[in-house]
Amino acid sequence: MLGLPGLAMALLAVAILSLTTGARAIPYDMVWSAFFSFDPAATEHRIIWDLRLPRTLVGLLVGAALGLAGAVLQGATRNPLADPSILGINSGAALFVVVGVAVFGITQLTTYVWLAFIGAGAAMLVVYSIAALGREGATPIKLALAGAAMTAVMQAIINAILLTSPRTLDEVRFWQVGSLAGRSMDIALQVSPFILAGAALAFLTARLLDGLSMGEDVARSLGQRIGLTRGLAGLAAVILAGAAVSAAGPIAFVGLTVPHVARAITGPSYRWILPYSMLMAPILLLGADVVGRVISPPGEVQVGIVTAFLGAPFFIALVRRRKLAAL
Amino acid sequence: MFTRLSTAALVVLLACALPAHAQDWTFTGGDGETVILDARPQRIIAHQDAAAGLIPLGIRPVGIYADSAIEAAKALEGLDLSGIEIIGTAWSEVDIEKAAALEPDLIVAEWWDRNSAWSGGADIARTLSPLAPITGVAASNSIVGMIEDYEALAASLGADLDAPAIAADKAAFETARAAFEAATAAKPDLKAVAVYAGNDAIYFADPAGAAELLDLQSWGLDLITPGGVDSAGNNYFETVSWENADKYPTDLILVDNRSAATLETALAQPTWTLNPGAAAGQVADWPAFWLRNYAAYARELAKLTEVIDAADASVVP
Numbered sequence: 001m002l003g004l005p006g007l008a009m010a011l012l013a014v015a016i017l018s019l020t021t022g023a024r025a026i027p028y029d030m031v032w033s034a035f036f037s038f039d040p041a042a043t044e045h046r047i048i049w050d051l052r053l054p055r056t057l058v059g060l061l062v063g064a065a066l067g068l069a070g071a072v073l074q075g076a077t078r079n080p081l082a083d084p085s086i087l088g089i090n091s092g093a094a095l096f097v098v099v100g101v102a103v104f105g106i107t108q109l110t111t112y113v114w115l116a117f118i119g120a121g122a123a124m125l126v127v128y129s130i131a132a133l134g135r136e137g138a139t140p141i142k143l144a145l146a147g148a149a150m151t152a153v154m155q156a157i158i159n160a161i162l163l164t165s166p167r168t169l170d171e172v173r174f175w176q177v178g179s180l181a182g183r184s185m186d187i188a189l190q191v192s193p194f195i196l197a198g199a200a201l202a203f204l205t206a207r208l209l210d211g212l213s214m215g216e217d218v219a220r221s222l223g224q225r226i227g228l229t230r231g232l233a234g235l236a237a238v239i240l241a242g243a244a245v246s247a248a249g250p251i252a253f254v255g256l257t258v259p260h261v262a263r264a265i266t267g268p269s270y271r272w273i274l275p276y277s278m279l280m281a282p283i284l285l286l287g288a289d290v291v292g293r294v295i296s297p298p299g300e301v302q303v304g305i306v307t308a309f310l311g312a313p314f315f316i317a318l319v320r321r322r323k324l325a326a327l
Numbered sequence: 328m329f330t331r332l333s334t335a336a337l338v339v340l341l342a343c344a345l346p347a348h349a350q351d352w353t354f355t356g357g358d359g360e361t362v363i364l365d366a367r368p369q370r371i372i373a374h375q376d377a378a379a380g381l382i383p384l385g386i387r388p389v390g391i392y393a394d395s396a397i398e399a400a401k402a403l404e405g406l407d408l409s410g411i412e413i414i415g416t417a418w419s420e421v422d423i424e425k426a427a428a429l430e431p432d433l434i435v436a437e438w439w440d441r442n443s444a445w446s447g448g449a450d451i452a453r454t455l456s457p458l459a460p461i462t463g464v465a466a467s468n469s470i471v472g473m474i475e476d477y478e479a480l481a482a483s484l485g486a487d488l489d490a491p492a493i494a495a496d497k498a499a500f501e502t503a504r505a506a507f508e509a510a511t512a513a514k515p516d517l518k519a520v521a522v523y524a525g526n527d528a529i530y531f532a533d534p535a536g537a538a539e540l541l542d543l544q545s546w547g548l549d550l551i552t553p554g555g556v557d558s559a560g561n562n563y564f565e566t567v568s569w570e571n572a573d574k575y576p577t578d579l580i581l582v583d584n585r586s587a588a589t590l591e592t593a594l595a596q597p598t599w600t601l602n603p604g605a606a607a608g609q610v611a612d613w614p615a616f617w618l619r620n621y622a623a624y625a626r627e628l629a630k631l632t633e634v635i636d637a638a639d640a641s642v643v644p
Contacts, residue, residue, distance in 0.1 A: 302527075
């Protein structure tokens with residue numbers, strides 16, 4: 001088995017690859033000296049610091065957030081298909097960004113971040129309120145249904161706006177596919193506190209999720225408060241997924257698949273699934289980003305596309321090779 | 328006897344037909360097709376770019392279909408559109424009911440030879456052509472040439488090209504062009520490049536794909552021709568990663584001004600200033616693809632001349 005140290009090494013290797021790979025050929029010793037003897041006049045050093053480092057950091061943060069958010073959501077809803085997109089988080093973020101661009105003429109990524117974050121939170125709140133109606137409260141199935149319905153509604157509004165406003169479509173096109181390109185250090189700094197807080201909260205819920213995975217009745221009989229567990233896990237997921245989607249756009253695939261891979265390796269305990277997901281997701285995301293940078297020179301392929309292309313066959317193979325652990 | 332009678336009948340018939348032919352309006356469009364109408368068209372629906380060519384020459388369409396919201400349609404900037412119905416505000420979309428209600432005699436768009444299509448979207452011509460024939464000038468290698476084509480079209484539609492306002496626009500343009508030529512002649516070493524800036528990449532424009540850039544070149548501006556044709560196979564731009572923003576170092580950078588956001592996006596890129604011209608702040612507007620009349624051309628040329636006059640031509644050795 002890979003083990004956490006192995007994964008950490010792999011992640012480090014991908015991060016170094018991300019710093020050394022790009023449209024411009026920069027020799028390894030230049031990358032090294034950019035960190036240990038920075039010269040502001042050297043073009044290569046500026047590219048490392050201004051472009052590749054922020055991009056790598058955003059990739060690490062977003063990847064970790066997506067992996068954790070997916071794992072927590074799958075655990076809390078006990079739904080193998082749960083990921084940030086199914087609870088309306090991605091669409092909510094996209095809707096707010098699209099409205100911001102179409103109505104208020106916002107054009108800069110650093111402003112998108114806040115819009116997307118508020119949108120993700122608002123969507124989750126609405127979805128939760130709808131699901132909580134009725135005597136039995138917000139059950140996983142009602143959450144998933146409310147999320148799917150809200151996603152459909154918000155997607156319809158997004159499409160209506162984009163169809164009538166080509167300028168908006170043009171502005172949000174690159175954000176909507178999911179991309180790490182053009183993300184500045186400001187964006188990494190903007191989202192990192194949220195991702196750190198969300199991650200801390202997610203790890204706090206690990207033990208509770210383990211209880212929940214034995215079934216609601218067992219969990220309840222062990223003295224667990226189901227509603228509180230779901231609420232905490234949901235909050236962690238919104239913070240993580242909201243931050244991720246705001247920084248990189250809606251990247252759907254990572255949050256769904258990585259926890260399944262992690263679960264296949266670690267077994268059912270969330271105390272292991274969570275850290276594995278947190279390390280494996282950025283390996284996939286950053287790795288896909290590096291591939292996207294070199295696959296079609298002189299242009300780049302957005303990471304959202306590469307992740308799906310790389311991830312889907314792998315996921316299919318996994319599903320075919322072994323029975324995925326039931327939730 | 329019989330032959331004489333039939334000849335006489337033929338003469339009478341011809342005599343009846345001829346006066347009608349004398350009123351015919353014909354125009355051969357950029358697509359090579361000749362439109363023949365039995366009277367000079369009065370009610371015209373025009374694509375935004377064609378409207379920008381015709382309105383300053385005194386031909387006012389009854390309806391305009393634009394590629395975007397009117398305030399974002401650069402070509403129509405500064406034109407008086409009062410009384411003109413807007414029947415489309417998105418690429419390839421037109422309100423067919425409004426168009427029919429306007430009872431047009433003629434649709435005027437621009438012919439794009441590269442795509443073998445009328446401007447405004449391929450479907451538009453199909454949607455509007457049942458209402459009236461479609462014609463227009465061809466997109467060409469010179470905006471000045473296109474404006475002259477618009478003058479010919481406008482004259483055939485009854486415009487008085489000797490009107491003082493039209494003559495004044497043309498004179499202002501000639502003055503602006505002379506000033507531009509003088510400015511470039513004074514700085515023979517000044518190198519320039521035209522770009523579009525996206526969050527994903529910087530796009531270097533091939534002058535051969537933009538009529539106004541070819542004009543500027545012919546008036547002495549030393550514009551870079553980028554090397555690569557991008558992977559999508561279109562040769563309007565070369566797509567370059569922001570890591571290589573200094574691929575074409577120049578003294579002056581012209582930034583696509585169809586949307587003000589493009590320059591903001593450029594300025595927000597940390598590597599924008601890798602290009603020495605950008606680092607020196609020698610950045611000007613590129614009126615990309617939208618100039619269709621002398622007044623707008625004169626305005627844009629004056630802005631460019633001002634930047635060139637103030638520019639340091641030795642930023643790039």
